[in-house]
Amino acid sequence: MGGRFNISLVAPDSLTAEKQIDAVVAEIDRIEQLISDWIPASQVSEVNRNAGVKPVKVDREVFALTQRALRLSAETGGAFDISFAAMEKIWKFDGSMTTMPTPEAVKKAVSKVGYRNIELDSAASTIFLKLEGMKIGFGALGEGYAADKSRDMMLASGIPAGIINATGDMATWGKQPDGSDWVVGITNPLDNGDIFAAVPLQQSAVVTSGSYEKFVEFNGKRYSHIINPATGYPATGLSSVTVFGPSAEQANGFSTSMMVLGKKAALRFIKKYPAYSYVLITDRGRIFASKSTGIKMRRLKKQQAQ
Template sequence: MKQVFLLILILSGFDATSQVLRKRTAKLMGSRFDITIVANDSLAAERNIDTVIAEVTRIENLISDWKADSQISLVNRNAGISPVKVDPEVFALTERALHFSKITNGAFDISFAAMDRIWKFDGSMTEMPSPEAIKKSVEKVGYQNIELDREHSTIFLKRKGMKIGFGALGEGYAADRCRDMMLSKGIKAGIVNGSGDMSTWGKQPDGSDWAIGITNPLRKDTVFAVVPLRQGAVVTSGNYEKFVVFNGKRYAHIINPSTGYPATGVSSVTVFGPSAETANGFSTSLMVLGKEAGLKLISKFPQYSYILITDEGQIFSSRNLDLKKYSL
């Protein structure tokens, strides 16, 4: 899950191109989607928003692990029984997610869906779960037990009770997919924001860049930087609102799939880059890996930049993102 500490800044300056901007909010994939389209007229903008909503719904019906008739639900029901043939699109998304699981050594794990939800972040927990309960909660998690057959386009979960799920990664994929679809239709500017997984393209009607206001999760009412979006996508993961404290230590709602323990040390991570799907994988992984291991990982991918804020309020950013230039 993500906590979003981003503010899309839409300016209303002079419209030199006679284009109009239309925005609509819809509940898709169990989350809030904000869709912004810039087009030559209002009717075209609204029709293209309808197209985006239809595309996200199509993707949800393919990959949702909550919908009993989705291909992913069928894969999960056949865990430990038999491989399941899926559409090439679903196979490719699973393949990318599995690759991410491998390069993060399980800090990101698409089989996390099988984890027992023993941690509660609604105020009802009065003590930590026992080490035994925590260990048991992740016994069915393990990307190593996912078998992909590219020739036959099948997915097989080797252990009974295993599950895969795309969660926010699916929202990032849908945002990227809709951006590419709009570009292919000649729509030169817009934003698809799936619960904080944002894919953007083009510029605002007045010719200015789309811009993101970034708040410190420890002071949510304050924007400390405004960053123009020139690379296409931005995603934030954070733990400010959902956490518990035991013995003076804060435990975030983002769980390490390998250990079953909540992430500690990092309050939020914002990742910029060409793909919202990949940026989501990085933002989640950096929360789990922590500052040192996380920044070592993302430094290997120069197309992506980051802003990381620790639990103590320290701010770190990548060299290819001049944060001082955008600070307020």
């Protein structure tokens, strides 16, 4: 975690809004103290320090989040992997990279990555990383979880509507003050900044994963900043994946996994989850979208205004 959260609430008065926003901030901080791997005192950091040494007892909340992440890892065949945190940072997406990493460097970089080497004991509520040097990290998945928890807390507090935006992972509920739906714009990844479609949200989370802001190109081929945990190589073939559904945590895991899986496997995967809809855009601008989004399948172009 560590990302920026924007909180918008529809409340009867400013005092109520400020009080509830403070409650959301406190909840986000509580979750961050539990699961952020960059906080030395967090339970996840304790798990990582004891990789290859011993199991670590964690709160049931952390255990359940890890359990769900491992389930997603298995369902995607490793396209999503919470042990990806151990991968060495050999890919640079800041403009400084001029040559491809060698196959040997890539293989070494993922040597400590592998969700199958994570052992959970439900009775003891422990997590054990079998290999020394392994790490787990929740990153944006944790941000989606925090957005979900904050939304649920606001609903329980009687706040009728709002948006929790966790660095792009959005959990929404209710309607705008004028009675209209919340609306999210979908960016044309071939022409960053151009919104080619607007989708109304009804009690929905929405998350977009994309390669159009961070990538490198070698020999005319684009390599995304989203890395395949199983191979150590960047995902190719898709420019962006947007997922809508009841949970920002799940939508985040799905969108990231789909970027790695590629078009055909991604479409097969998401159709297993009828509560979730999608907008998938290939590197060549072809759109594939759920009927519920109202977006027609077509090909996007640069400098296209619609």
